[in-house]
Amino acid sequence: MIYQISSYVKWSNINEIKVFIIGVLNNDSNVYRQLVNVADTAKFIQKKPLSIVLFNNIEDIKDVQVVFVYKPESYPLNKIFDVIKGKKVLLISENYGFHQSMINFIVYKNEKHFDINDKRLIDAGLSVSQTFAALSIKSESVWNSYQKTDSMLVQEKLLVESQKQLINKQKSEIDEQQKKINTQKEELTKLFKDIITTQKTLAEKQKLVNIQIQSIKQQEKEIVKQKEEVNKQQAEITKQTEILDNQKKAIITQEDKIGAQKKVLNEQLAKIEQQRLIMYLFIVVILMVSGLGYFIYRNYRIKKQANKLLQEKNVKIQAQHDELLVKNVEIMQQKEEITSQRDEIEKHRDDLVVKNVEITKQKEEITTQRDEIEKQRDIATTQRDHIIKQNKLITDSIVYAKRIQTAILPMEDFFKQMLNEYFILYRPKDIVSGDFFWETIKGNKKIIAVADCTGHGVPGAFMSMLGISYLNEIVIKENIERPDEILNHLREHIVRSLKQQGKDGEVKDGMDISLFSIDFKTNKLQFAGANNHLTLIRNNEISIIEADKMPISIYLKMELFNLKEVDLVKGDTIYANSDGFGDQFGGPARKKFMSKRLRQTFLEMQALSMADQKTKLEQAFEEWRGDTEQIDDVLVVGIRI
Template sequence: MSPAIKYFVLLLITCFSSSWGGMVYGQKIPEAIQREIDANLALAKSNESQGNLSEAAMYYGKVAKVYWVNNQGKQAINHYEMAASLNIRIGNSNALRTIYGNMGVISSDQEEFENAIVYFQKSLTISKKQKRKADVANMLVNIGSAQLELNRSQESLKSFTEANALALELNDLSLIKSTYGVLAEVETKLGHAEKSAEYFNLYSAFSRRLQRDQMALKDKEVSEREQHAKAQVNEVVQSKLLTEEELQQQTKNLKSTKATLQKVELISKEKQLQINLLSKQRELQQAQLRAQAMVRNAIIGVVIFMMGIAGLILYGYNQKRKANHLLEKQNIEIAAKSQALELASLQIRRQNDNITSSINYAQRIQEALLPTEEGLQTVIPESFVFLQPRDIVSGDFHWFSKSHHSKNTTFKQIAGDSEPRFFITAADCTGHGVPGAFMSMIGVNLLENITRSGGVVASDILNELHRSVRFMLKQYKNDNRDGMEIAFCVIRNQGKTIEFAGARNPLILIKNGELTIIKGDAVPVGGSQNEEQREFTLHTIDIDCPTSCYIFSDGILDQFGGPDSVKFTSRRLRDLLLSIHQLPMAEQKVRVAETIKAWMGLHEPQLDDMLLMGFRLGDDEHPVNLS
């Protein structure tokens, strides 16, 4: 269908909270929630009777939202209508814009696309009056998506074109990329191959531009680290200046002490003269002896005093010389550290550029070796591949191929069996990034060899893959424990039969609103082997009605996010698949990407590679082509 519909993100986050069974509009409301609805309705009616129309509209809106979250679409629209009528009376256009948008989303979810277009048009009209270009663009996307569901491709093309123009005007790179993607889809549907290719090239260009912006952010982080290093150098220089100021202050203190001591010396001499004169008057002889003693003591005192002054001066000189030597040493160290930091920063940037260039080249090689989503859709028209590596290259990989009937084979063959088959797999190798990518290339190469050598049974292929991984990595004689978790499917009988074998990874089937999980074996492909011989279990499933099938790695399940920063978990994935399994596979891929992005938010980093593949069998409108 269409790309991201902004308001559907709220529906995906808040709805569908059951664990296994599918949820539909019209189910019974739990008693606790019904009490909450009744309380809000009572408050709404009370405020309305008292003339508090704004408060009454707010409580009607709360009631509508509770019905919406609990999958009571018609009740939600009825109470949104009540809230809208009150907001019309008080002229609250902001609330009306949001209410009409929500009503359009609910109608789209109930597949009442004509009604949805009417509500979206009302919200669009208000957004245009308020000159809210971003909201206008989003409403145009919603309208175009509903028109596309009604096969009104020309009208949808006009809506998406107008939305694209606004996205370009707003310079919203993400919205620009999305609108180019849906324009390419619509042009393809209209049979305009050249125009579709042009839009797809623009979509790819903006995708690359967004990736470059992310690299620019990394360069900014490197620059900030350089600034921090320079700040540390400035702190050392400031410390040097403070040391010089302390030395100057010590010198001043020494000079002041010297002057004070000289004054003391003069005062002492005057007092001594007075004592000598008095002593001469009393006893001349004793005065002479005392005078001699005083002279002797005075000489000794002067000598001691001068030695003390000389010692202080010498101490100050030595301290200043040590300080100067320390400052000179610190200057040398500062210069050396500054030069080393500059060289290290330059080396880091060069290494980062070289590593990034090498990994980007490895990404191109990996993408060239893996089959494309378009190739999958030539066999199963209703299918998609959602692959989001944590780093540039991925340790998760997808692979699919038609069967090859070989005469020279080591596999057990059924006489006269030339039935065409289609292999499809999703695998999670040990590690991620470059190490995981190496393992993924080993896995792809081994699967190609095994299937070209005549392997056609899912369990036999996994058995041989396990033996080949252990042989290639010499795990039978070393401590290497690398391997992969994998879900492997074989489609035959023109899509009426699917065979499955799994190494820890399951297969999810959804038909008639019921979800079924077929678990894989609890052991991986490759790694340690305690049992004498590892044999994987074969599951055979007959497809007698349209059935949505999903295989995936654990990257989505283990991703942290949400308001409480918790794992996404298998329960949330099941709820998500139940809520979207009836949509076209192309739109399901968009919904999955939007949900994961909203779950991670702006602050949660991606922890692992993410892979999810979906395909629909038993659909007479889009039959499987195994010929």
């Protein structure tokens, strides 16, 4: 506009001008940059090279052909006229009063209108073409009406600018929060990776410790068995020792008897020898007597009788001698038997001594094994204590991760905005959960997501963090509101982040999700789902809003998600849930609860408030589960229109 106006004005000293300069009086350089762009394109005005300069103060104005000003509150026109007086300078202004400037314009309904003060132009030695002058506003009332409307537009523009600044500030805060979330996400990712690595290491150590404990138990059983065997052998040795001692005592007794018998035998032999000497003496006497003949004839009969007696006695002595010889043979046999028994006892005793040495050696080996077992038990105890410590550290880390996950999930006060009645049944299987819920408000719409990530515990929680972060980026930052488009973008982010390419054997982590929006102005529901259906109950009748049969991850079928729309009426109840409730084992037959039974439960509790419905579902879950372990995360969200 300034360039065009300058083209319609005539300067009386145009031939003296070498460079045509337009000055902009403003501390905001937007107009200056626009004019510089025009000068770069046009390059000339009235056949003179065109140059643009910027002035911040009125006192700086000099060596220009045109001055443009558009802030009445900052630059009074009377001061500007004092500076340019007598210098053939055209003053162009915006949003000043009627005929206060030389040429003054305003913008009304995106059209520019202007007035011309002929007197001030003539005083400055300037003139305008009649065609241009004919387009100017001649009435002050018309100008004031435009100016008043323009003032309102300016105020609206300022309001819009203020709102833009507020929005930019909010965007900056959102970006800052996003950076913090990304930082926390990176920290959590590192923490989850460390936890998974530590869990694997601990699992291997636990497995090794279990093997060692089993080995120790087996060795302890062997030791007990060996101790029993040793005790048994010691008892046998004690018994054999007692037998040996008894046999030794018997041998000593028998040896004493043999000694006594030998003594008696020797005495008897001495008597026999004495009797033999007497017999020999009698024989000599008889011979001597026989030699005398006659002299002893008188005593013949007496001697004969004595001889007979002597012979009988000799026979008895010989019989006793033979008897003693027999007894001596028997004693010798008994002695040999005793000697043989003693040798056998001594051999058995030697065997027992050898066996005792072996048992002592076994005792030493058992003691060594026991010491080694105790050492291994101490090692196992140390490892167990280390595992307990590591478990505590891991548990503390997971509890901290739960605090982060809880902080990212929507707060209760924020979730209940625009909702009359609702409930959220959220029961993680472990400390952290792979199920998550998310919501935000866009105008008259409330957008809600209920998702079930692959796995549970730490891996599932990591995936849920990705899901929440990307939903914030897609809906809040990129301003995408249609549920089907949100899921399409979410799948792209997940596939790209996890570097999924659809190769064989590749882990296809991702999530199943129900995502819907409720427009409370039109009472219209929009829904898109990835394997997770939505349940609508109206007038005690169940309607299932089907989801697409594909997940938020790489998949054989990678089609666009479909949008489903439903007109809602007052009293409708909407349920979105993960598969944890339906897959729970329990009941009399230890079977799954199943989705059909869950929807029937939704139908049966329609007369209850949403808070009582949550209590009813919790009771139903606990009664069905009984003493069975919870197998998955459980998430159910119910909303009544």
